[in-house]
Amino acid sequence: MLSSARLRPFPLDRVRLGDDSVFARARDQMLHLARVYPVDRLLAVFRANAGLDTRGAPAPGNWEDFGHPREQAWGEHDYPGRESAQTANLLRGHYAGHFLSMLSLAYAGERDETLRAKVDEFVAGLGEVQRALAATGRFSHPGFLAAYGEWQFSRLEDYAPYGEIWAPYYTTHKIMAGLLDAYELTGSTEARDIAVSMGHWVAHRLTRLDHERIQRMWSLYIAGEYGGMNETMARLSVVADEPLFLEVARLFDQDDLLAAGADRRDVLTDMHANQHLPQLLGYLHEYDLTGERRYLDAVLGLWDRIVPGRTFAHGGTGESELWGAPDTVAGDIGHRNAETCATYNLLKIARQLFALTRDARFLAYYERGMLNHILASRRDVDSDTSPEVAYMFPVNPGAVAEFDNIGTCCGGTGLENHVKYQDTVFFTAAETDAGADDELWVALFVSAALDWREQHVTVRMLTTQPFGGTTELRIVGDDQFVDGTPLTLRIRVPEWAIGAPTLRVGDEKIPAPVEDGHLVVRRRWTSGDVLRIETHASLRAVPTPDDAVLQSIEFGPSVLVARSDATTTLDLPLTQRRRLDGSLRADDAESAADVEAALRADGAVRIAGVRFEPVWTGSDDRYHMYVRASGADIAFVGAGTDVPVRLRQDGSSLLDDVWREPAPRTRAAFLDRVGETASAARRDGLLAQTELIRVLAAAAAADVDGLGGHPRGAVRDTDAAGVTWLESADADGIPVVEWSIPRALAEASLAPSLAIATDIIPAPSGWFTELPTVTVVADDLAGSGGLQVEVSLADGAWSPYTGPFPLPGDGVHQVRARATDAAGATGHAARDFAVDTGAPVSRATVRRLGSSVEITLTATDDVSGVERIQWEGPGTFWATFQEAFTRALSDEEQVVEFAATDRAGNEEARQRLILPSRGDGS
Numbered sequence: 001m002l003s004s005a006r007l008r009p010f011p012l013d014r015v016r017l018g019d020d021s022v023f024a025r026a027r028d029q030m031l032h033l034a035r036v037y038p039v040d041r042l043l044a045v046f047r048a049n050a051g052l053d054t055r056g057a058p059a060p061g062n063w064e065d066f067g068h069p070r071e072q073a074w075g076e077h078d079y080p081g082r083e084s085a086q087t088a089n090l091l092r093g094h095y096a097g098h099f100l101s102m103l104s105l106a107y108a109g110e111r112d113e114t115l116r117a118k119v120d121e122f123v124a125g126l127g128e129v130q131r132a133l134a135a136t137g138r139f140s141h142p143g144f145l146a147a148y149g150e151w152q153f154s155r156l157e158d159y160a161p162y163g164e165i166w167a168p169y170y171t172t173h174k175i176m177a178g179l180l181d182a183y184e185l186t187g188s189t190e191a192r193d194i195a196v197s198m199g200h201w202v203a204h205r206l207t208r209l210d211h212e213r214i215q216r217m218w219s220l221y222i223a224g225e226y227g228g229m230n231e232t233m234a235r236l237s238v239v240a241d242e243p244l245f246l247e248v249a250r251l252f253d254q255d256d257l258l259a260a261g262a263d264r265r266d267v268l269t270d271m272h273a274n275q276h277l278p279q280l281l282g283y284l285h286e287y288d289l290t291g292e293r294r295y296l297d298a299v300l301g302l303w304d305r306i307v308p309g310r311t312f313a314h315g316g317t318g319e320s321e322l323w324g325a326p327d328t329v330a331g332d333i334g335h336r337n338a339e340t341c342a343t344y345n346l347l348k349i350a351r352q353l354f355a356l357t358r359d360a361r362f363l364a365y366y367e368r369g370m371l372n373h374i375l376a377s378r379r380d381v382d383s384d385t386s387p388e389v390a391y392m393f394p395v396n397p398g399a400v401a402e403f404d405n406i407g408t409c410c411g412g413t414g415l416e417n418h419v420k421y422q423d424t425v426f427f428t429a430a431e432t433d434a435g436a437d438d439e440l441w442v443a444l445f446v447s448a449a450l451d452w453r454e455q456h457v458t459v460r461m462l463t464t465q466p467f468g469g470t471t472e473l474r475i476v477g478d479d480q481f482v483d484g485t486p487l488t489l490r491i492r493v494p495e496w497a498i499g500a501p502t503l504r505v506g507d508e509k510i511p512a513p514v515e516d517g518h519l520v521v522r523r524r525w526t527s528g529d530v531l532r533i534e535t536h537a538s539l540r541a542v543p544t545p546d547d548a549v550l551q552s553i554e555f556g557p558s559v560l561v562a563r564s565d566a567t568t569t570l571d572l573p574l575t576q577r578r579r580l581d582g583s584l585r586a587d588d589a590e591s592a593a594d595v596e597a598a599l600r601a602d603g604a605v606r607i608a609g610v611r612f613e614p615v616w617t618g619s620d621d622r623y624h625m626y627v628r629a630s631g632a633d634i635a636f637v638g639a640g641t642d643v644p645v646r647l648r649q650d651g652s653s654l655l656d657d658v659w660r661e662p663a664p665r666t667r668a669a670f671l672d673r674v675g676e677t678a679s680a681a682r683r684d685g686l687l688a689q690t691e692l693i694r695v696l697a698a699a700a701a702a703d704v705d706g707l708g709g710h711p712r713g714a715v716r717d718t719d720a721a722g723v724t725w726l727e728s729a730d731a732d733g734i735p736v737v738e739w740s741i742p743r744a745l746a747e748a749s750l751a752p753s754l755a756i757a758t759d760i761i762p763a764p765s766g767w768f769t770e771l772p773t774v775t776v777v778a779d780d781l782a783g784s785g786g787l788q789v790e791v792s793l794a795d796g797a798w799s800p801y802t803g804p805f806p807l808p809g810d811g812v813h814q815v816r817a818r819a820t821d822a823a824g825a826t827g828h829a830a831r832d833f834a835v836d837t838g839a840p841v842s843r844a845t846v847r848r849l850g851s852s853v854e855i856t857l858t859a860t861d862d863v864s865g866v867e868r869i870q871w872e873g874p875g876t877f878w879a880t881f882q883e884a885f886t887r888a889l890s891d892e893e894q895v896v897e898f899a900a901t902d903r904a905g906n907e908e909a910r911q912r913l914i915l916p917s918r919g920d921g922s
Contacts, residue, residue: 163885
């Protein structure tokens with residue numbers, strides 16, 4: 001819902017991040033890089049392209065390196081064609097644009113004149129390059145500025161694929177965004193002028209194209225990726241006061257995506273996530289400037305298709321940069337999840353949506369992504385040359401984040417991420433909302449100080465978060481502040497908070513109604529007043545939407561990852577540790593206060609002997625973001641039973657039944673649920689009569705409410721229809737829970753219990769990628785003896801079960817089992833197995849085009865099917881193959897590697913395609 005009044009954040013220099021904040025470490029490490037990295041290195045690729053002296057500076061490297069030695073700054077008319085052109089590193093210039101943004105952001109936050117001087121030096125260098133390029137007369141407009149020729153843009157207009165070109169407007173966006181940041185954050189009018197000239201060049205190129213051609217350009221995978229050009233042109237229209245630029249921004253609208261978002265249709269499956277996320281930010285800017293509701297509706301509609309249904313625990317999204325199916329998290333876990341660029345843009349979108357709607361759910365995502373992905377993406381090391389940030393932050397078992405990333409897309413966004421943590425802590429009403437500037441919105445609990453000079457106060461926030469739940473807001477007035485001034489504080493209620501937060505000023509408890517997810521404190525303040533906010537966190541297991549047993553472990557806003565060198569999913573008895581409020585009991589921490597203390601003292605907490613620590617530490621050790629809730633025996637918090645967990649045919653168990661939603665929230669409701677489900681389990685053959693009694697006794701003794709009470713349990717037989725309970729005290733005043741069990745349960749003839757198990761677990765896809773051996777376990781619960789166990793494969797004939805057996809091979813198989821006791825009672829079970837043990841097979845087809853080649857990749861997989869083919873060559877990254885691509889031949893042989901992955905998760909060994917040198921006629 002759109003709020004009637006928009007909010008605005010404070011300028012970066014008005015909010016000072018506390019040195020005790022968990023974000024200070026990454027901020028300081030990135031500020032160090034900003035101060036020591038030479039501007040000449042960032043300008044080198046631009047100067048080389050313009051024929052200027054590079055001053056001996058090496059390029060940053062990786063994607064941000066010099067072009068091919070025989071590459072020229074071709075214009076749109078003298079490009080020799082893909083058959084002859086030799087090119088390399090065609091995204092160069094993008095990283096420099098991000099670095100200029102980082103320097104500008106760092107100056108805005110620190111007011112360090114050495115940073116301002118570097119911005120000015122950088123901008124002056126870009127201006128020199130722009131003038132040198134214009135002087136050649138080679139390009140279509142004097143505003144052209146790039147580290148390569150204009151030919152990439154003209155080839156895009158003819159639908160050239162990725163491989164021949166590499167997202168030219170993406171790089172243009174990064175350069176222009178850096179220039180606009182330099183103007184808006186440091187006041188560089190030269191940066192504004194360069195950006196305006198570039199804007200006129202963009203307008204010159206696009207306004208001469210028809211709508212259909214433009215739409216097809218933007219639909220091209222990677223080649224048509226344009227970053228946030230619509231955002232940049234919309235910003236430029238304000239900076240330059242030129243309506244033309246807003247019209248050009250609208251030329252970047254992608255009609256199909258806008259329509260789908262506004263109609264709330266899900267079209268995202270298999271789309272390149274970060275090709276489209278920056279567009280959404282642009283649509284919000286277009287909404288700001290035009291008031292056309294379709295832009296906002298489109299972003300809201302698409303947001304709801306991404307968060308939470310395509311979002312991992314740390315806030316990341318996508319696998320190999322592509323979105324998976326709707327409401328699929330567990331099923332989308334691969335080896336290259338969560339491109340950090342995508343979270344960078346999701347945070348920007350969430351921030352804008354909160355400012356527009358005041359809806360706290362956008363801040364809930366922001367807090368999750370900023371803490372658990374962005375902060376976690378900066379390795380805890382110092383460097384003079386590398387941003388030391390993660391490209392992918394995967395979530396598969398035993399994952400390792402991909403740190404370093406000089407010159408990559410995530411290396412570029414990573415430069416910016418860590419110098420602006422304070423930009424979303426506080427908000428106030430926009431200037432257009434007269435009379436509302438006495439309201440302060442506290443969006444995030446971060447140690448920081450706000451210079452709220454409009455109200456003549458400094459607001460100092462101290463917090464124990466993300467470990468603890470205590471936050472203090474101290475109001476300190478300046479010489480013009482008058483005690484008794486009325487101010488309103490609106491403080492976000494975190495979505496992870498247990499119960500209602502409490503607020504006090506001194507000993508006075510402050511009433512605070514909740515509006516739009518925020519506590520509202522309306523008060524006349526005296527300088528020195530301290531508002532103390534207590535929120536209560538819990539250690540909890542959060543299931544994925546598509547697999548309830550695959551769960552992340554979280555405490556307050558922090559995702560806790562298991563540290564283990566294992567590379568298969570860890571099975572832990574989580575359900576057996578669950579309390580009524582959804583929290584878990586750890587090995588070494590009975591309460592939330594104990595968890596907080598353990599995290600502060602040791603940086604970790606242990607569950608079932610496994611070390612869990614916050615994901616955001618910057619460690620490069622292996623981690624497990626998800627674990628499987630599983631355990632051999634039935635247990636409740638602090639009370640075991642020695643009764644094995646037995647599964648029904650559908651895979652559910654007694655513990656699943658006890659905690660099904662809506663889960664019990666009181667001890668009485670818990671005992672009712674256990675009585676109901678345990679008697680059902682007895683009737684279904686999952687429990688023997690003696691086991692039923694042990695389960696009921698454990699439920700009575702369990703510390704499910706965290707109060708530490710452990711009543712004794714007693715059982716008596718009755719003629720009642722169901723299991724009931726009554727709590728009383730014995731002669732010594734000790735609590736006793738007396739269970740009444742229907743006699744009919746004891747007299748019932750129970751069928752044998754069956755379980756069909758395997759010696760290995762399936763891949764995250766659900767397929768077995770190794771041939772499993774099947775074991776059938778039959779339990780004669782009635783004790784009548786003489787069990788006869790039989791098995792059947794699919795609908796085949798029944799045959800006696802003589803021991804574990806392998807499945808016949810790849811394919812989808814159903815194993816059925818039945819067990820009959822001496823009394824003639826028969827129990828049944830069935831389980832489906834999907835098996836694909838072979839990797840797909842890929843091949844490359846090469847077509848010679850003079851001095852270049854066109855490469856087409858294909859793959860086959862007859863069992864689970866081909867999921868994707870990926871490839872990389874010199875100067876490119878491990879990308880998903882979409883269509884034929886072109887590679888220019890060079891003076892030396894080149895190696896293109898490619899491999900296919902099937903839907904089961906089997907990955908083919910990388911294939912190598914050797915491209916001959918240019919002079920080799922073979």
